Amino acid sequence: xxxxxxxQHELVELPPPPAKVGIYVCGPTVYQRIHxxxxxxxxxxxxxxxxxxxxxxxxxxxxxxxxxNDKIYAESEREKRASADLARExxxxxxxxxDRLGLGRPDAEPKATEMMVEIVQLITELVGSGHAYEAxxxxxxxVGSYGDYGRLSGQKPNQMSEQEPNxxxxxxxxxxxxxxxKEGEDTSWDSPWGKGRPGWHIECSAMxxxxxxxxxxxxxxxxxxxxxxxxxxLAQSRAAGQEFAHIWMHNGLLRLxxxxxxxxxxxxxxxxxxxxxxxxxxxxxxxMTAHWRSPIDFSPETMMQARTQVDAFRELFRMKFDRSTxxxxxxxxxxxxxxxxxxxxxxxFNTPDALAILHKARSAWDxxxxxxxxxxxxxxxxxxxxxxxxxDIVEWAEKRQAARATQDFAEADRLxxxxxxxxxxxxxxxxxxxxxxVKGD
RNA sequence: GGCGCGGUGGCCGAGUGGCUAGGCAGAGGCCUGCAAAGCCUCGUACAGCAGUUCGAUUCUGCUCCGCGCCUCCA
Numbered sequence: 407x408x409x410x411x412x413x414q415h416e417l418v419e420l421p422p423p424p425a426k427v428g429i430y431v432c433g434p435t436v437y438q439r440i441h442x443x444x445x446x447x448x449x450x451x452x453x454x455x456x457x458x459x460x461x462x463x464x465x466x467x468x469x470x471x472x473x474x475n476d477k478i479y480a481e482s483e484r485e486k487r488a489s490a491d492l493a494r495e496x497x498x499x500x501x502x503x504x505d506r507l508g509l510g511r512p513d514a515e516p517k518a519t520e521m522m523v524e525i526v527q528l529i530t531e532l533v534g535s536g537h538a539y540e541a542x543x544x545x546x547x548x549v550g551s552y553g554d555y556g557r558l559s560g561q562k563p564n565q566m567s568e569q570e571p572n573x574x575x576x577x578x579x580x581x582x583x584x585x586x587x588k589e590g591e592d593t594s595w596d597s598p599w600g601k602g603r604p605g606w607h608i609e610c611s612a613m614x615x616x617x618x619x620x621x622x623x624x625x626x627x628x629x630x631x632x633x634x635x636x637x638x639x640l641a642q643s644r645a646a647g648q649e650f651a652h653i654w655m656h657n658g659l660l661r662l663x664x665x666x667x668x669x670x671x672x673x674x675x676x677x678x679x680x681x682x683x684x685x686x687x688x689x690x691x692x693x694m695t696a697h698w699r700s701p702i703d704f705s706p707e708t709m710m711q712a713r714t715q716v717d718a719f720r721e722l723f724r725m726k727f728d729r730s731t732x733x734x735x736x737x738x739x740x741x742x743x744x745x746x747x748x749x750x751x752x753x754x755f756n757t758p759d760a761l762a763i764l765h766k767a768r769s770a771w772d773x774x775x776x777x778x779x780x781x782x783x784x785x786x787x788x789x790x791x792x793x794x795x796x797x798d799i800v801e802w803a804e805k806r807q808a809a810r811a812t813q814d815f816a817e818a819d820r821l822x823x824x825x826x827x828x829x830x831x832x833x834x835x836x837x838x839x840x841x842x843x844v845k846g847d
Numbered sequence: 848g849g850c851g852c853g854g855u856g857g858c859c860g861a862g863u864g865g866c867u868a869g870g871c872a873g874a875g876g877c878c879u880g881c882a883a884a885g886c887c888u889c890g891u892a893c894a895g896c897a898g899u900u901c902g903a904u905u906c907u908g909c910u911c912c913g914c915g916c917c918u919c920c921a
Contacts, residue, residue: 434921435921559850561918572919582918605919632851632915633917656915659914666915700852703859708871711858711872718870725884756862758861758870759862761861762861765870815881
């Protein structure tokens with residue numbers, strides 16, 4: 407199993423199974439409902455967990471929830487409500503929205519506010535070893551004390567532009583580990599440096615160590631987190647003597663009309679809305695169509711194409727035939743294809759390549775092959791038995807059959823329209839009742 | 848400006864130094880009372896310019912274009 411790592415700039419081999427694989431993924435800051443773009447890493451890493459487990463790895467997936475930071479304070483002030491209250495509500499919505507994807511949950515989803523002891527302890531350690539210093543109630547990481555700073559993002563410290571100068575910092579590149587409580591902030595925690603709250607990056611270092619230990623395999627998150635967030639996490643944890651993550655996976659961003667979908671740009675579609683409009687299966691298949699590292703354009707056209715594919719797979723499972731006597735066409739050898747499928751996912755988790763093999767299985771009508779593999783992506787629901795038509799629909803279909811039997815095609819067509827108006831589609835088939843009822847979109 | 852990732856047929860999107868990716872859309876046909884579903888057939892694409900090579904979409908360089916990041920910002 408190989409995965410592309412930002413740190414090494416190349417594919418990195420995972421130790422052979424059975425091995426423990428710890429995965430830490432940066433989750434959302436909860437100050438608004440999450441958007442579809444936020445859903446991508448969630449989906450990718452749950453899929454990855456499924457696949458690694460299937461390959462015999464012992465996986466622990468951790469994804470944090472940032473429930474205290476500047477954004478939350480700013481939003482709660484706008485809404486004139488307690489920040490903790492806002493964070494709790496949005497955090498609950500995050501769980502509810504992602505639950506609808508039907509992929510289960512990560513193994514742990516720690517919140518920053520519940521990790522204060524560990525956070526303060528880590529900062530204390532960094533101060534003690536000279537990698538951090540207190541200034542006016544804040545604590546800053548001393549970037550100059552960590553020689554490898556910039557390794558992950560490729561940013562060279564001396565060419566980083568200085569933004570608003572902060573007189574408390576020894577060096578403009580230093581970043582906050584702990585921030586003294588400011589005017590208007592309605593939550594705070596005690597620390598050796600006075601009341602305050604953690605900086606943005608430190609929670610991840612503390613949580614990863616707490617849940618996965620000082621060294622683990624994979625750290626994930628959106629491409630936009632490489633710098634400064636992940637660079638800083640890496641610096642903190644390494645400075646604290648931890649090996650930290652071996653492989654750094656950064657998923658491509660979702661784009662809307664060519665730009666990254668982001669809350670600050672305002673071009674967002676909430677995950678909730680997309681699930682309402684397109685359904686979980688279409689969204690999941692949409693995510694499968696692009697490699698996890700590529701940017702992906704969210705548009706009605708690309709979503710339609712995903713929906714058509716979803717329908718095509720579902721259609722295959724509507725077919726009833728005797729699989730025990732099924733003859734596969736020439737060119738379809740399940741064992742050969744199974745190996746190709748594994749190779750596709752083992753090779754940097756190439757879902758579009760894997761999907762192509764599922765389509766090949768589809769044209770060979772190999773239901774078992776597809777069903778088993780679709781489950782990795784939470785799409786085995788496409789193989790599930792569908793809703794039975796209600797009695798009145800069945801009755802109309804029966805009447806239509808009778809009309810057809812007497813060549814009364816006008817009546818038959820009328821009944822087909824009646825059925826369609828009720829949201830069902832009637833098809834003529836050669837098997838027993840002579841028709842098939844399918845629920846429309 | 849710096850760092851990084853990309854540019855594949857109408858659209859989406861893998862991949863490979865020479866061998867059919869796949870999907871969507873479109874065209875024709877089979878099937879059907881008509882449909883729907885299904886099936887069959889049809890597309891020689893790889894930003895541009897050099898170079899390496901027997902041979903490059905695949906390797907190297909340059910150019911053009913797109914996207915992300917460049918310290919509190921998602």
